[in-house]
Amino acid sequence: MPYISIESGRLTAEQKKELIEQLTATASEITHIPAQFFTVTIKELPDENFGIGGKSINEIKQNYKS
Secondary structure: OOOEEEEEEOOOOHHHHHHHHHHHHHHHHOOOHHHHOOOOEEEEEOOOHHHOOEEEHHHHHHHHHH
């Protein structure tokens, strides 16, 4: 069974719905596996609990906003 996992910050219910629909449709089209066999999960992590390159996502976002 194909499995797609997304890790993100906070998403709206509409964004989650759209991600699930579009990721499933695209993956099904590319792989020729029926959409009903795909599982999509969205793991939401608070920005302060996730880091890249020694910095929290909060810190990284602050630098992009500057």
